[in-house]
Amino acid sequence: MTNVAADGVPAVLLALAVILVAAKLMGELAERVRQPAVLGELLAGILLGPSLLGFLDPASSWLHLFGEIGVVILLFQIGLETDLKRLLSVGGVAVTVAIVGVAVPFALGYAVCRMMGLPDLESVVAGAALTATSVGITARVLSDLGRLHDVESQVVLGAAVIDDVIGLVILAVVSRAVTGGAVTAGSVALTTAAAFGFVIAAVLVGRVAVPPLFRLLARIGRPESLATMGLAIGLLTAVLAHAAGSALIVGAFAAGLAFQPTAHAETIARGVTRLGHFFVPIFFVSVGAAVDVRTLGDPRALTIGGLLIAVAIAGKVVAGFAPVWFRGRKLVVGVGMIPRGEVGLIFAQTGLAAGVLDGGLFASVTAMVMVTTFVAPPVLKALLAAGPGRPRDAGGAAELVTEA
Amino acid sequence: MTNVAADGVPAVLLALAVILVAAKLMGELAERVRQPAVLGELLAGILLGPSLLGFLDPASSWLHLFGEIGVVILLFQIGLETDLKRLLSVGGVAVTVAIVGVAVPFALGYAVCRMMGLPDLESVVAGAALTATSVGITARVLSDLGRLHDVESQVVLGAAVIDDVIGLVILAVVSRAVTGGAVTAGSVALTTAAAFGFVIAAVLVGRVAVPPLFRLLARIGRPESLATMGLAIGLLTAVLAHAAGSALIVGAFAAGLAFQPTAHAETIARGVTRLGHFFVPIFFVSVGAAVDVRTLGDPRALTIGGLLIAVAIAGKVVAGFAPVWFRGRKLVVGVGMIPRGEVGLIFAQTGLAAGVLDGGLFASVTAMVMVTTFVAPPVLKALLAAGPGRPRDAGGAAELVTEA
Numbered sequence: 136m137t138n139v140a141a142d143g144v145p146a147v148l149l150a151l152a153v154i155l156v157a158a159k160l161m162g163e164l165a166e167r168v169r170q171p172a173v174l175g176e177l178l179a180g181i182l183l184g185p186s187l188l189g190f191l192d193p194a195s196s197w198l199h200l201f202g203e204i205g206v207v208i209l210l211f212q213i214g215l216e217t218d219l220k221r222l223l224s225v226g227g228v229a230v231t232v233a234i235v236g237v238a239v240p241f242a243l244g245y246a247v248c249r250m251m252g253l254p255d256l257e258s259v260v261a262g263a264a265l266t267a268t269s270v271g272i273t274a275r276v277l278s279d280l281g282r283l284h285d286v287e288s289q290v291v292l293g294a295a296v297i298d299d300v301i302g303l304v305i306l307a308v309v310s311r312a313v314t315g316g317a318v319t320a321g322s323v324a325l326t327t328a329a330a331f332g333f334v335i336a337a338v339l340v341g342r343v344a345v346p347p348l349f350r351l352l353a354r355i356g357r358p359e360s361l362a363t364m365g366l367a368i369g370l371l372t373a374v375l376a377h378a379a380g381s382a383l384i385v386g387a388f389a390a391g392l393a394f395q396p397t398a399h400a401e402t403i404a405r406g407v408t409r410l411g412h413f414f415v416p417i418f419f420v421s422v423g424a425a426v427d428v429r430t431l432g433d434p435r436a437l438t439i440g441g442l443l444i445a446v447a448i449a450g451k452v453v454a455g456f457a458p459v460w461f462r463g464r465k466l467v468v469g470v471g472m473i474p475r476g477e478v479g480l481i482f483a484q485t486g487l488a489a490g491v492l493d494g495g496l497f498a499s500v501t502a503m504v505m506v507t508t509f510v511a512p513p514v515l516k517a518l519l520a521a522g523p524g525r526p527r528d529a530g531g532a533a534e535l536v537t538e539a
Numbered sequence: 540m541t542n543v544a545a546d547g548v549p550a551v552l553l554a555l556a557v558i559l560v561a562a563k564l565m566g567e568l569a570e571r572v573r574q575p576a577v578l579g580e581l582l583a584g585i586l587l588g589p590s591l592l593g594f595l596d597p598a599s600s601w602l603h604l605f606g607e608i609g610v611v612i613l614l615f616q617i618g619l620e621t622d623l624k625r626l627l628s629v630g631g632v633a634v635t636v637a638i639v640g641v642a643v644p645f646a647l648g649y650a651v652c653r654m655m656g657l658p659d660l661e662s663v664v665a666g667a668a669l670t671a672t673s674v675g676i677t678a679r680v681l682s683d684l685g686r687l688h689d690v691e692s693q694v695v696l697g698a699a700v701i702d703d704v705i706g707l708v709i710l711a712v713v714s715r716a717v718t719g720g721a722v723t724a725g726s727v728a729l730t731t732a733a734a735f736g737f738v739i740a741a742v743l744v745g746r747v748a749v750p751p752l753f754r755l756l757a758r759i760g761r762p763e764s765l766a767t768m769g770l771a772i773g774l775l776t777a778v779l780a781h782a783a784g785s786a787l788i789v790g791a792f793a794a795g796l797a798f799q800p801t802a803h804a805e806t807i808a809r810g811v812t813r814l815g816h817f818f819v820p821i822f823f824v825s826v827g828a829a830v831d832v833r834t835l836g837d838p839r840a841l842t843i844g845g846l847l848i849a850v851a852i853a854g855k856v857v858a859g860f861a862p863v864w865f866r867g868r869k870l871v872v873g874v875g876m877i878p879r880g881e882v883g884l885i886f887a888q889t890g891l892a893a894g895v896l897d898g899g900l901f902a903s904v905t906a907m908v909m910v911t912t913f914v915a916p917p918v919l920k921a922l923l924a925a926g927p928g929r930p931r932d933a934g935g936a937a938e939l940v941t942e943a
Binding site: 143145147148149151152153155157159163196197199201204210264269359360362363364366368370371373374377378383406409410412413488 | 551
């Protein structure tokens with residue numbers, strides 16, 4: 136119809152096929168060596184990305200779009216599996232982990248950069264890139280390991296969503312500071328209120344409006360229509376969250392939470408899972424592709440990067456131990472908060488685009504993102520295998536060998 | 540990661556949600572009035588498109604991409620359900636229908652345009668736009684009606700795939716003529732051979748290579764991995780077909796045909812169907828959105844359009860009756876070949892972009908596409924309901940009222 140993408144469609148289909156095969160193969164390989172599949176998908180991204188094979192351009196807009204759809208679907212799925220009551224029961228713990236987990240890495244990261252002689256604004260941006268956990272990566276690891284319903288997982292999930300919202304507020308503030316805009320206490324408070332207010336409003340409205348809406352839909356439509364309608368509402372909520380100053384994935388998670396107690400949650404989850412098999416790996420491959428391993432070659436970037444990695448890990452582990460009254464395994468919570476993934480990259484990208492970060496500091500931040508993202512899944516897996524709880528990893532491995 | 544589509548992602552998610560809801564509602568509505576769901580999806584496209592609500596821009600590259608993925612998945616699904624032996628058993632009939640169904644509309648369309656005083660090249664392009672059936676629309680209608688395995692459906696499917704390949708050859712030749720290139724008998728023969736050769740090669744290679752490949756995959760992977768791998772191979776075959784000078788959808792259909800006899804066809808089909816629930820309606824909505832109903836306001840465009848509609852319908856009905864030895868219902872075959880859908884629009888678009896078609900003739904061709912696309916589904920439904928065969932439409936209606 137249009138000639139804009141006429142030549143592009145076959146190229147995109149080819150890239151999609153390669154992404155699907157690479158993600159699947161590397162994911163199965165990761166599971167063979169008893170690691171979460173997501174690690175393999177991230178590695179597939181590095182492999183296909185510009186630093187190795189150069190097959191995928193992480194800056195191409197279709198890849199970005201498909202990846203975003205993937206992470207929105209993933210968080211919608213996670214929300215559909217999350218019991219709000221259980222989440223709220225660890226609410227105090229999660230809020231504490233989130234706040235400490237933002238404040239400590241930010242302060243330490245800023246201090247490290249200043250210590251290394253970097254200017255003030257640059258240090259603020261680098262510190263900000265350390266704040267937010269990638270909720271997508273953490274949730275996927277817990278889901279891969281079958282531990283999404285553990286109490287520690289609930290804390291990590293709650294805290295990661297909260298610090299994602301805090302991270303967006305920081306990003307908004309930093310972006311304004313970077314572009315020379317005025318940052319007032321009032322504007323920060325307003326952004327914060329909008330971001331958190333949306334989640335609360337979405338869940339409240341959802342709890343009231345969703346059951347009657349779905350009773351109506353169930354009367355007029357088929358099961359697959361329900362799944363499609365559920366997905367459409369999830370997408371709309373994500374867009375509304377974005378419009379309210381919160382994040383797409385926060386809206387998708389809130390929509391999932393609102394659906395979870397309804398009788399149709401399982402129908403929706405089934406339909407969305409299949410779509411997830413297609414879109415979610417694209418997200419992780421795109422995150423992997425955005426990581427440039429060549430940055431590991433620059434000594435100065437490596438030094439600052441090493442320091443950032445140390446405070447990035449230490450800061451989140453400290454956050455895990457912050458709620459001293461929490462009776463779960465604090466180290467699991469801390470490690471679960473470590474991966475920075477795409478959120479850290481977005482900060483670095485914003486700083487680079489605004490000219491605040493130079494190539495060297497950008498490389499350091501990228502190295503931090505890479506290491507935190509790749510270190511957390513195997514450590515989390517080892518911790519969960521060593522500790523008490525359902526031995527789901529053995530089951531997972533068995534699942535892999537049997538075949539229908 | 541990239542800023543290219545950073546602002547665009549929420550807008551696309553919103554559009555996707557609206558498309559899914561509109562397609563679902565209009566599709567169910569169509570079924571309520573005992574029409575194929577695809578008719579409702581096409582109407583949803585017109586409704587959302589520039590001529591009415593103006594919500595969807597049919598020229599946006601993401602919509603084009605998602606629609607193409609949709610039609611590729613649809614033809615892959617249809618291939619997965621198509622028995623090659625049964626298809627070949629009506630091969631002679633299908634080839635006859637295809638050739639007559641290309642030649643007669645082309646000749647009549649050219650004659651009509653010349654009669655109305657249009658120049659030679661313009662008449663050729665308009666005639667060419669009448670040649671190819673939209674295999675997507677026809678296959679979807681037959682599938683909606685549960686009649687995909689009728690002998691008439693096999694003929695229509697075979698003939699539609701063949702005339703799609705012929706249509707592409709004509710498009711290549713016309714594009715060359717339009718841009719002033721030399722058209723030799725040799726180049727036409729080469730294009731034709733490449734286009735048809737690919738389908739034959741793909742099915743042959745697929746029959747030999749697919750079963751051992753899938754036995755291997757089944758040993759190492761999970762069922763959902765098989766579905767993903769199957770889809771990836773389908774996408775790759777589509778891309779190869781395109782590279783060989785054939786069409787994406789022809790490659791996808793050939794891949795489905797190659798998988799169909801394997802033990803894993805059902806696993807793949809199940810996985811792909813869910814993905815289809817998402818992507819396929821986007822294709823039909825995008826086709827609908829590309830149709831501009833405002834063109835119906837211009838009297839001269841309407842006159843030529845009316846003549847083109849008459850020869851477009853008559854030409855395909857004649858083609859249905861061409862294989863005189865065929866013992867199936869020839870009118871069903873002829874009517875099944877009527878919808879021109881996106882294929883006709885691509886011709887018109889190519890002519891318009893090259894400056895060969897003026898706005899008036901473009902509008903006439905668009906009117907032809909619109910009427911043939913919208914008239915065929917209800918007529919086909921009425922014919923199939925009136926004739927002998929499994930009374931699946933009654934079952935379809937019952938399915939609609941009951942609900943899980």
